[in-house]
């Protein structure tokens with residue numbers, strides 16, 4: 001990966017309103033930062049509890065900005081972002097799917113860290129999507145407000161309101177089409193599906209779910225899609241969660257699977273209609289997303 005893949009802006013604490021934007025104006029490989037900037041970086045690394053190990057890749061980067069690193073608070077945000085991004089860029093090769101793949105059931109596979117190398121770019125795409133169709137807590141047919149905030153991208157999106165669940169080409173919040181699905185979402189989902197044994201997956205819908213601490217998703221089946229031959233590809237980002245992977249009856253006790261940032265679960269074929277859900281999210285702070293978990297659930301709905 002080259003430094004040009006580094007995004008210009010990144011939400012440091014998740015798309016929940018009270019966040020800071022860390023701005024990196026330009027980052028180039030192969031040049032050392034100026035002495036004053038390095039001193040600032042060294043100080044800030046120390047102040048943030050980073051001791052050794054990270055300084056070397058940081059030294060490969062030069063931070064250039066119109067106003068320079070003169071404002072300490074901004075420098076700290078910038079630095080935290082750089083450390084996070086650098087860790088991603090220099091992530092060890094053992095985050096490839098083969099390292100931690102696990103067959104859960106016929107047609108169901110957990111691909112550990114499959115999305116991790118692309119997480120920063122996925123989150124940047126996601127920011128563009130949710131700027132147009134914001135995350136919101138939907139209500140169920142019974143009038144219950146869901147604890148998970150949701151949005152969609154693609155040619156159709158999953159919605160719930162007092163009339164029930166459905167797929168709709170129009171976002172009821174904006175009265176416009178859902179944002180287009182970023183190519184990166186589609187390509188990553190197709191690659192994950194293929195790694196799980198489903199070739200030619202072409203999702204047309206991506207349900208985006210944001211969990212804050214305490215948010216949960218009760219056991220359910222994904223059965224509102226008219227195409228049940230295609231699998232579900234579910235990408236986890238941010239805080240870890242316990243995924244409940246059940247059977248074909250609600251009463252069947254689900255497996256409790258810890259899911260980490262970058263993990264992808266694929267279920268299709270004989271597992272396509274398995275019940276699944278998410279336990280109440282534990283509190284924590286994720287370096288890229290802050291106090292939240294984001295799930296991207298890609299489907300072929302039509």
Ligand code: SIN
Pocket residue numbers: 207209217234243276277278295297
């Ligand atoms: C879903 O079932 O739509 C989301 C599952 C998850 O958040 O892992």
Ligand code: FE2
Pocket residue numbers: 220221222276297
């Ligand atoms: Fe689901």
